Amino acid sequence: MSSKPDKVTITLPCRPEYVGVVRLALLGVASRLPFSYDEVEDLRLAVGEACTYAVERAGTIDATLTVLIELDENGLEIHVTDDVPQDTPKRVSAQDTDLLAETGIDQEGLGALLMEILVDKVEIVPSPSGTTVHLTKLAPKQST
């Protein structure tokens, strides 16, 4: 692999039925690095959570999701960008907030918490025209 990262970009509708497509693609790209089975599964879940975050905010509006995966020997950087305007009305999906509160987190917080645990770095950057979730997963150190 060259020192310049390989880039894989996928653009797809920001809707629930396409989140699985991103997970599958990620599986293929992540297998190019010497990650363990569990690490690949962690990445698959983290990228799924990043896409879900966009899909849930999009609700019924017509939005686009762009996933850029950058890959080099140091690891993976994944950037999940949506064009869901910040002022999009929230779709009420969890009327179960009081019970979720028993666990000390809300639905959105649950996704964010999982991302935090599953990858090395998470950054959520909102803007008026959309949001990008940056995920970083470092490649395992190769023993020589």
Next chain:
Amino acid sequence: MNFKISERTLEAGQIVLDISGEVDVLTAPLLKDAIIGQVTKGASQIIINLEAVDYLDSTGLGTLIGGLKRTREAKTRLSIAGMNSRIRRLFDITGIDKIFVIHDTVADAVAYAEENV
């Protein structure tokens, strides 16, 4: 992206929801409908069997938590059985293992229910 729910009734009347495939933002609403459907029908106990589930994300967790709320309100008992170690880990790290009755297998869930009538 396979997902399936089948429902069966055990001899003692417990309802088992056998789930297979991936539970995510696309399929979680189907799980929610199945739980609500059983609660509406007056089920006294629901066992959610995750043995054949290979992927479950935060929306799946949220749906199970929502299901727990519905079942509590209806005085239906809800338990979860058969989750693999990865899914079990999600329950543990998010702390929601504390609010669920969790069993290794459906048989364990049934035995527990019979001892705790």
